[in-house]
Amino acid sequence: MNNKLYDKLIFELSRQGRCGYSLPKNNYPDAVGSIPATLMRENEIGLPQVDELTVVRHYTNMSTNNFGVDTGFYPLGSCTMKYNPKINEEMAGNSVIASMHPNQPARLSQGALEIYHTLAAALSEIGGMAEFTLNPYAGAHGELTGLMICRAYHDSRGDKKRTKVIIPDSAHGTNPASAAVAGLQVVPVKSLPDGTVDVEALAPLLDDSVAAMMMTNPNTLGIFERQIPQIAEMVHAAGALLYYDGANLNPMLGIARPGDMGFDVMHINLHKTFSTPHGGGGPGSGPVGVRAGLEHLLPNPRVVKNEDGTFDLISSPDSMGRVSSTLGNFAVEMRALSYILSLGSDGLMEAGRLATLNANYIKESLRDVYELPVDTICKHEFVFDGLKDKSTGVTTLNIAKRLLDYGFHAPTIYFPLLFHESLMIEPTETESLDTIDSFIEVMRQIAHEAVNDPEMVKSAPHTTPVRRPDDTEAALHPRLTFDEL
Amino acid sequence: MNHRYFPHTEEDKRIMLKKCGVDTIDALFADIPEQLRLSRPYALGAQMSEVEVRSFFRRLADNCRSLACFAGNGHYDRYTPAVVQSMIARSEFLTSYTPYQPEISQGTLQYIFEYQTMIARLTGMEISNASLYDGATATAEAMILASGNSRKRPRVAYSSTLNSAVVETLSTYARYHGIDIVEIPEVDGVTSQEALNALLAEGTIGGVILPQPNKYGIIEDFTGVAEAIHNAGAMFIINSVAIDLATLRSPGEWGADIAVGDAQSLGIPLNFGGPYLGYMAAKKALMRKMPGRIVGATVDNQGQRTFVLTLQAREQHIRREKATSNICSNQGLMALFVTIYMSLMGDKGLKEVNATGAAAAHHLARELEATGKMKLTYPNHPFLNEFEMTTSIDTETIIDALAKVGILAGVATAPNKLLIAVTEMRTEEEINRYVETVKAL
Amino acid sequence: MKTYFSPSHEYLTIDEEGNGYVGISDYAQKALGNVVYVDMPEVGDEFEKDEDFGAIESVKAASDLIIPVSCEVLEINEALADNPRLVNEDAMANWIIKIKLTDPEEVESLMDLDAYNEYLATNPH
Structure with missing residues (x-):
């Protein structure tokens, strides 16, 4: 039950003179007064004035307007919304680490560097890579x-003409966007009807202007790219590197390693495969691994293990450079390590198998009412092309919104x-048969409603805290702060 | 095996395999060429119980020194109210996805809207995005925005007094993205305005990035700078430690076009590097060029106030390689963190935090100079709570001596340069211990 | 007045004085949906044929605007800044920029209305 008072914006709960903090008293003579007035802030900031309980009730009420993994099932393709174990939170809250400054010298931070190194080594084993950096903040x-x-890599060989990156047309939007930020020109390569890369279309694109090819495997249709050994050979023969987008790594746990498939560079989303919470959009973590021979190019600073078992931070001029002010989202890294330790080798070997079993089970259970454009064994996810019965006028958007009424997140x-x-549907290994069966039942119910009561589906959702928002108004007249309301 | 994270019983698996028309789970992987299949278990050790996981982390934490922190360099040991930690741990916030489904994400969308408002007000700018990774990457994003804004002025200038990790990060982005960056030299610890004006006169500079306070803790005087930059057709970008803006003239008041920096200082624990939070605020005219997510207000079909992700046509999932940035996430939960922090603290609390830290920092600086072992590198410039000392003793010796008495002395930026920060967290006893230890060296 | 079309769905109408008006076709506005923003160049900007001269956005899509002929921008349609939905109301009447053609012979490479309709009918989009 939501209380409408506390649901308001925090600024609307502000009353002159209220206060929500306590601070230790100042023991020393004032110093701010000695700063020249021209350097001092003139205007009030305008932060709210609220007492502690009002803050607690406000944010507690707001939280109840949110759906999370702890609330229910996310069949969210390509996002791997698995359970976020509670022990991970407890480990990430370690009070010693929490108070450690990122510039605390290595000799005084050995345990923290060992956490970094242990996780990086585990990811190297799982990815089949030589070394990982954990510095990048997100996928x-x-x-x-x-x-x-x-x-x-190409620069270090004196090869300056490689300015292109080949990306399948089925790729995640971040792939071409990242390529553009990295100063590379995107060359799309077509997919075959089953969503896998068209090797014949790829061949003529590979020349000495190509720096790399990016791939997701399994691809965004949840299908394993069987031609990968041949593609790797072609890419390498052209002098380019093969990049693995780790967004779909989960089903490969215990099954196959990107390094063994011929990939040279890869990233992993710790918030997907390694169970760290999405936090409503972040913080994530996007470790990057490289095959042997490329380690020296990893970003500065690097954590290395010395022969005497101690750890050090090194920076090298050979490196590609620095990409973050620190060693990454360290508390997220701690959660991922807690997860890997909790599962162990034996648990990790199972995860990809169970995720794949769940996905195939849903696919087979719904294919009679939803259109399955690519009929084959899938990995962790698969794609329906809307309802099988196209006569109802009920769209994928309608189905997604109707699912919200039934207590599921949309795909x-x-x-x-x-x-x-x-x-696009992806159930992870942490979803039980009972949860999945109830999801299947609801999906069938919606298919039934689409025929018998299409308006009900088209006007969904009906039971959520707010109904369908006017996105056009939001974009046409952007109001981005309280001052613009 | 039966792991507590895996709900599948043998009976469940049998039912599911039957539906899939296969006999074993491995049959679902028959399409993967045999030579690619992992033929052995990972060399990672067996699963641990919670008891074992706890003792693993305890052992490693015991192998770190817990020190009273006088280090800054962009990240500071700040007070975190108990309410903040308690609220952000609520699983509805913690375990939720990016708010693509606004009907069931109003909690997230509303706090981002509150965050955007607070950051816009703190920086004195009109709008803010939903947050970026950290201060260094936020500054690099601002550089890309400024460089792409005008075909005739693609170069970006930055002051040599900008934090070195920020400079290294934006240099990396510039090198690969293909942006010509140029360093503005410093004179006596502050940006040379003469050199800046000479650069602007070349007519090819599209953006100028200046720090406030700078990497020595010095508060720079930007009087006349905005006018000079704007007259040259360039954008003025100010990089600041967020909390300092409660006391110092804000980027908006200086006439900046973009305000960026790290917001870790708004109560976020140091955590050996993160997660932190990068902020970016700007004039409203730049809203369609901003990187990252932006939340806007609208109404739902019942007329209720509703918040949604908006201006999405800028973003990677729609624009792909033409997007303003490749950024997909924000630092969601950390934006909630600083929003609750600022709600509790208010204007008054933030100013008090700065005043307490500044008073203690000035006291420590005086006392350390009195030891005769070190002196302020730039005694003629004002500072808030961070200052650089030139030492007569090797800084590593100082750091080790102070570590022995439980203190992190600061950040050694050179063999005889020590950057020291004092926050509201440092007690009188710790400050005295610091001074006494240096005296005895 | 004669109107030409490009394969990327921009139109170019040439008036009696030889000046051009560039906008997006009715097909393009329908495909985009509710237009929420038109990013326009500045008066005086010069473009080579097939360069981007701006972008047009709906809520869930965005499209680059590609200049059908080399030109200099004489005028931009200020009305679209305040009310971008005019493009949906009448795409042909609400041009985006007025231009001076720098190489008028380039119009030869464009389609007339019949050819464009044929193009729409035969090309899946």
């Missing part, structure tokens, strides 16, 4: 770092761009 930041490493919709009514 897209990892992609950017990885592509810069590819460029640094990823209208992606990949290969189909008109894409509806």
